[in-house]
Amino acid sequence: MQLLFNTFAETASSGSLFEALGIDVRLLVLQTIAFLLLVGALAKWVYPVFIRAIDNRQEALEAGMKASQEAQKQAEKSEKAIQKEIHEARKQADDILAAARKESNVILAETEEKAKRRAENIVAEAKAEMNNQLQAARESLKSETRKLVAEATEVIIDEKIDPSKDAKLIDRALTQAQERG
Amino acid sequence: MLFAAESKIHVSLPAEPIFHIGSLPITNSMLVMLAAYAIVIALMFKTANALRTGRKSRLATAVHWMFEILLNTIEEVTGDKEKARRIAPLAITMFFSVLVGYWLGLLPIVGAVKWHGHELFRGGITDLNFTFALAIITMLTVQVYAIKQHGIFGNAKRYFINPLKDPAHSFEGILELIAEFSRGTALSLRLFGNVFAGEVLIAVIAFLSQWITPLSQPFFLAFELFIGFIQSYVFFMLTIVFISLGSAPVEHHKEDAEESVSTQTKEPVGLGSKA
Numbered sequence: 328m329q330l331l332f333n334t335f336a337e338t339a340s341s342g343s344l345f346e347a348l349g350i351d352v353r354l355l356v357l358q359t360i361a362f363l364l365l366v367g368a369l370a371k372w373v374y375p376v377f378i379r380a381i382d383n384r385q386e387a388l389e390a391g392m393k394a395s396q397e398a399q400k401q402a403e404k405s406e407k408a409i410q411k412e413i414h415e416a417r418k419q420a421d422d423i424l425a426a427a428r429k430e431s432n433v434i435l436a437e438t439e440e441k442a443k444r445r446a447e448n449i450v451a452e453a454k455a456e457m458n459n460q461l462q463a464a465r466e467s468l469k470s471e472t473r474k475l476v477a478e479a480t481e482v483i484i485d486e487k488i489d490p491s492k493d494a495k496l497i498d499r500a501l502t503q504a505q506e507r508g
Numbered sequence: 509m510l511f512a513a514e515s516k517i518h519v520s521l522p523a524e525p526i527f528h529i530g531s532l533p534i535t536n537s538m539l540v541m542l543a544a545y546a547i548v549i550a551l552m553f554k555t556a557n558a559l560r561t562g563r564k565s566r567l568a569t570a571v572h573w574m575f576e577i578l579l580n581t582i583e584e585v586t587g588d589k590e591k592a593r594r595i596a597p598l599a600i601t602m603f604f605s606v607l608v609g610y611w612l613g614l615l616p617i618v619g620a621v622k623w624h625g626h627e628l629f630r631g632g633i634t635d636l637n638f639t640f641a642l643a644i645i646t647m648l649t650v651q652v653y654a655i656k657q658h659g660i661f662g663n664a665k666r667y668f669i670n671p672l673k674d675p676a677h678s679f680e681g682i683l684e685l686i687a688e689f690s691r692g693t694a695l696s697l698r699l700f701g702n703v704f705a706g707e708v709l710i711a712v713i714a715f716l717s718q719w720i721t722p723l724s725q726p727f728f729l730a731f732e733l734f735i736g737f738i739q740s741y742v743f744f745m746l747t748i749v750f751i752s753l754g755s756a757p758v759e760h761h762k763e764d765a766e767e768s769v770s771t772q773t774k775e776p777v778g779l780g781s782k783a
Binding site: 358365372373378381 | 521522532533535538541545548549553555556559560572575576579593596597598600601605635636637638640641642644645
């Protein structure tokens with residue numbers, strides 16, 4: 328501190344205060360002009376480039392943000408649309424399922440009905456067939472019996488019997504036997 | 509300014525002339541400041557070129573990043589983007605010039621090389637001509653923006669108020685006028701004082717530590733680098749704050765006075781009331 332005071336005192340004693348501080352109006356003006364020239368040069372050729380770069384980056388950032396927000400909105404919109412679609416699809420699927428169930432029930436009922444009818448037909452046909460066969464068997468049995476009776480009678484009476492001529496007779500005898508039996 | 513091996517510390521408050529151009533003295537601090545300007549120009553144009561071509565180096569990125577921080581600071585202080593961009597060239601150039609000038613003053617050749625018995629180089633900021641020049645530019649800019657905002661007479665009314673109508677604010681106006689001058693003076697002297705003290709500190713440490721200077725000096729140099737940054741930022745901040753204050757809307761003193769009187773009469777005087 329003493330050193331500074333001494334320095335200042337030495338320089339102050341040699342002239343005015345400005346001189347002691349080393350202030351020279353010519354140098355002051357020169358420094359001012361030099362600095363203003365520097366500011367002017369930088370303001371004209373350098374800073375606009377710097378500011379443009381900042382603005383461009385800011386714009387890019389804002390555009391990115393906007394795009395991101397837009398994308399988010401779009402995604403939300405799509406999500407809603409997808410949800411709606413899913414909901415509708417579910418509803419449609421439920422409807423289809425319900426209709427299918429109903430239709431299948433109808434088909435089932437019809438099929439059952441058809442099957443039942445067919446089974447009845449089959450049974451009826453089988454019964455008819457059975458009856459036919461039974462009738463045929465009876466007829467065959469009758470004819471066989473007639474033949475046997477004729478043969479037996481031939482043996483008993485020892486006379487030739489014609490089954491076709493004596494058929495009426497044999498039938499009456501069989502009918503009477505059946506009624507008795 | 510001084511040299512570690514010297515037996516006596518030589519401190520000169522004014523910058524010393526090295527040569528003359530006509531009658532104009534060219535001082536040792538002006539040589540360093542010239543170099544500082546050259547570095548600032550090179551740095552800025554290199555960065556601008558890098559931004560144009562898109563091939564940014566780390567240095568260019570750092571300079572542009574610093575520029576952006578300073579621009580954002582101006583925008584925050586002024587609250588007006590357009591105004592901030594008008595002020596930015598001056599304030600930001602001040603920041604970079606002071607920073608580079610300060611840091612160049614810490615180079616070992618500064619103060620060590622002699623020329624006809626004088627130091628050939630001296631810290632560019634340790635010259636009141638430079639710091640006063642910056643302060644004058646700042647205060648003139650403040651007035652230009654104040655006049656733009658309030659008009660010539662409106663701006664004059666900030667300082668000159670009829671004492672018969674409003675004696676208190678008239679006195680306040682005179683104080684404001686004095687404050688304008690003191691702000692400028694303080695702005696330049698603060699910067700000069702800090703830089704000068706920093707260089708003296710380094711010189712004294714070098715002188716005291718003698719042969720262990722290579723061990724002691726790096727700490728103080730690192731500290732001075734930090735101080736250089738702080739001082740540049742302080743000068744930059746004060747510049748934009750003064751410009752912002754100068755162009756701030758003028759309060760209607762009369763209305764304020766009436767309002768404060770009515771508030772005081774309405775408020776009951778008690779423990780909780782403001783004095």
